[in-house]
Amino acid sequence: MSQTKFNVRKVAVLGAGVMGAQIAAHLVNAKVPTILFDLPAKEGDKNGIVLKALEGLKKQKPSPLAAKDLVSFIQPANYEEHLHLLKDCDLVIEAIAERMDWKADLYHKVSPHLGERTIFATNTSGLSINKLAEACPDNVRPRFCGVHFFNPPRYMHLVEIIPCHTSDAEILDNLERFLVTTLGKGVVRAKDTPNFVANRIGVFSMLATIANAEKFGIRFDVVDDLTGPRLGRPKSATFRTADVVGLDTFAHVVKTMEDTLPQDPWHAYFKSPEWLQKLIAAGALGAKTKAGIYKKEGKQMFVLDPIKGEYVGSGEKGDDAVKEILKIANPAEKFKKLRESQHPQAQFLWACFRDVFHYIAFHLADIANSARDVDFAIRWGFGWSVGPFETWQAAGWQQVAQWIEEDIKAGKGLTSADLPGWALETDRSGVHFAEGSYDAASAKLVGRSTLDVYQRQLAPARVLGEAQGPLGETVFENDGLRAFTTGDGVLVASFKSKAHAIGPDVLAGLNTALDIAEERFKALVIWQTEEPFSVGADLSSMMPAFMMGDWAAIEETIRRFQATSMRLRYSQIPTVAATQGYVFGGGCEFAMHCDRVVAALESYVGLVEVGVGLLPGGGGCKEFALRASQEAKGDVLAALKDYFMAIATAKVGTSAIEAQEIGYLRKTDVVVFNAYELLYVAKQQALAMAESGYRPPLKVKGFPVAGRSGAASIKGQLVNMLEGHFISQHDFTIASLITDVMTGGDVEQGTLVDEQWILDLERKGFMQLLKNSKTQDRIANMLTTGKPLRN
Known part of the structure; x- marks a missing residue:
């Protein structure tokens, strides 16, 4: 029997908060018409809450929208007037606040209006999907599941799909196909355990880092210097990540772990430290309130000193000796050096790795379907370049397992829970192999998903240890x-x-x-x-x-x-x-x-190219001049102006x-x-x-250019910019040359030229700029600092 195709014609998102609005934005990026719902506003336009959220999308940086005008394809709606619109939606994503009672109440309200084949999914970051399913009527439960996007949804690759006991297998496959191809996501299927896979481990890693920073007395800015790109992790590292996520949001996820995981051997650490609670009480919630663990005053950055309970000047870096260890390419040697070093910063780093390794080994059986899912979840959801299991395997599985066990016995770990037996098997060399990744629950190796959509990935993401020869x-x-x-x-x-x-x-x-x-x-x-x-x-x-x-x-x-x-x-x-x-x-x-x-x-x-004081010399100026002439309705200059500005401002x-x-x-x-x-x-x-x-x-025989008069018109505007001090004299020189090239040089307006004519002008202009000392300064600055010089 052939399977019916799942077409997503329209999607509704319930809840116009930070996540709901951004999920809606990414849906319209992908040309999926979307209705965004929220409560009716108390006064004025009943869609007021949603309209405000849509205005907010336009201002956010980095932009959730792939183009500004896409926001007009999000239809605003409210629960009082528009529930009837849900019947035409193939997918409804609920993204309201993380409260079980509010969600249950909303499910009762919307369920009667869902189409009979609509997939209903909750974007919860940690509540039980099975518990939420109980709030759905019997006929909706087979079409209900969790779909957890990561913030910001346009840029974070990970989406977790969390089935409940009643979820229909075909529904889950259809949802995965849509997420992977239409929205471009990396999907991990998670078990219904608190905070699922990525947040459970990623947030634990942050809590372990906080605990070890306190234990070894490491300043927060030093922690961030050591736990960012030096470990193959995002620039925001640890504490800055908490600020970006929002300290209130971070505390909420920690509270979920505290409330729902009383049996976890690390439970003592599932609490927000006192300094964090004080910041939240004072309304310092991180980036969104302009102050959190870090705060900027004028040009100066400050960071919280938790012992003093006040802000101190920020910018301290990790010790050079420790940073040298982190540069060691061989993981086995790097970990050996970190563990043997007496330097508190090195001991701190080893402790952070050890505690995460201990945690993922202990919990693999109950939180994920395989070690591969753990590594992908952390890579795609937290931006690590290498997952935690891959890191352990690369450093030598047996040796690291032995070190973890020694530390547990010596009381150095965060808990005395034993490593599981499988992690200590004498013949174990890791968890990722050519034939699959280890699933601790079944004690078997699990292959990759065989869903048809993955046939389109000719060079898929791989974990270390998978068969990885060069392609083709x-x-x-x-x-x-x-x-x-x-x-x-x-x-x-x-x-x-x-x-x-x-x-x-x-x-x-x-x-x-x-x-x-x-x-x-x-x-x-x-x-x-x-x-x-x-x-x-x-x-x-x-x-x-x-x-x-x-x-x-x-x-x-x-x-x-x-x-x-x-x-x-x-x-x-x-x-x-x-x-x-x-x-x-x-x-x-x-x-x-x-x-x-x-x-x-x-x-x-x-x-x-203007960033290094040059003009495009490989055909870029020529191509824009040609396209302008092809698009011009008689007026080449009008068609050329935007193209000229794109090059002249390095847009x-x-x-x-x-x-x-x-x-x-x-x-x-x-x-x-x-x-x-x-x-x-x-x-x-x-x-x-x-x-x-x-x-x-066919080669273009001749196309009309804007000529001398077109160049004069553009240069007139450049003179105004120069006199208004918007551009430097050298910027003016560069832009004037670009003008001459793109308008076809010293010829009458409407003269027909061929591509080679403009290429020759382009090359001459390029060489002329290259010989200019100011351009040479720009190039030298870019090659040494990686930053453009304005001169």
Whole structure:
């Protein structure tokens, strides 16, 4: 029997608080019409509460909306007037405050209005799904489950699905398909235990860090210096994360653990410390109230000293000796050094790791379906680059288990509970293997989900220990690029350079890949094994020629770059760029010249060359001049102005959808929400073009430019900006050159030029700026500090 397709035509979100409104925003990002409900306002417009929330979405940073005007696709509603609208919704997500009685009351109210096939899900962060299901009528229970989004929902990859005893298996599969492909999420199915998987372990990790910071006397700002990127974790580390989440929210999750986990051997630590309770009582709730554990006054940052009970100047860093240990690449050696060191900061770090390892081993059987789910939940929900089980396995399972056991026996752990027997098995080398990950409840290895939607992930997220060879069969490789195939007639090119910067090796490799693809393959896809797509031209590779003053060599490289862009446009096979992360400068120019771009939603696209005092020299100025002439209804200058501003201000599209609005991506380019599906969709697009008798576009014989008079009009505005001190003299020089290139140089308005004409102007402009000392200062500053210089 074939299964009926699950179409999500419309979704309702109940509750317009922080999470509800942002979930609604991400649904409309994905073109899913959404109704956002809340209580009727006491006065004025009955939808007042929702309307206020929608206004709030427009102001938030980073933006929950992939484009500003998407907010108009969220329909405001209230429970008094609009419950009848629920019958047309295929999915209803409840996201009101975490109170069992309020939720139960709402379920009684909305249940009679749900369509007979509507999936009803609660976005609770920790309440029992089975208990909540009891508040639903019998006919709704098979369609009820938990769906826990992480904050902020647009950016956090994790969504936990929590079935209850009565949840129908097909409903859960349908919901997972929708979350993975339409909303682009990483789904972990969790057991119905308090706080589920990610919050249970992630919040425990924060509580263990707080307890150990107190035990070893480590200042909060030092803790944050040591437990952020140095451990492969977000910049917000520990205490700043609590501020960002909201101290009240953090305390609420801790309270859930205190109330619902009385038997947990670590129960004594499930409480908010006194200093935290005092901050909350004083209304210092973190980032949202501008003061929490940290507070900013003017330019100065302060941090709470819990012993003194007052704020002190912030900015102290971890000890250099301890930071040196953290730089050790070999995990086994790193942990050995941390454990043996007498330095309190090193002892603190070992204790934090040990306590988390102890906790996850002890609880694996009762909170997760496998060790893989734990690692993915923490990576995707808390932003760790490596999960806790992976970290333990990489450091040598047996040795670390032995150390944990010694510490427990010596009374150094947070509790005396024994490690479970499975963790101490003498032949155990870890929990992740080629054939699956360990499930402690069944004492078996569990394979990955076989749900059809995962067939679209040709390079899925992997845990350490899973079989992980390079993808496909290598067809060609040099120092800059690997080209491979998986046997479907598409050649895939992946850059090997740092941040996928484009230097001589990448250019040579890409040209060879194009030669091979034209000869033996149906299409070429440029796809990177991880983000970013590309940060643009590799400026450091130009340094030797730059130091020698070998301008001819540099100009030759730029010519090569332009020729490669043009080859991507006019090659005999379809070319597709599959982008995610930064798509800057030359990376953006390559994408603009491919037949099609398949962009992950989180593609940040821009021609940012003015940041280093240059202009786009790989075809970017030419491409915008050409597009303006094609879009112009007789007035080339009007069509050109926005494109000029995008380049002159280094404007970056902060989503693929915004990049389409600016014009870096075309309206016909494809936006994909799940970055793990990028390669699959890019290949499908390439094959579809190949199978439909692909021919390269015909070369444009001549297109009209805005000419001298157009340039004069733009420069008039630049003079005003210069005189108003909005731009520096050097900014004016750069913008004037960009103007000359994009308007076609010293020619009459409406003159027909070809692409090469503008490319030549572009290259000359680029070289002229490169020889300017102010531009050289900008480049040097970017290469040494990674930050743009305004001069």
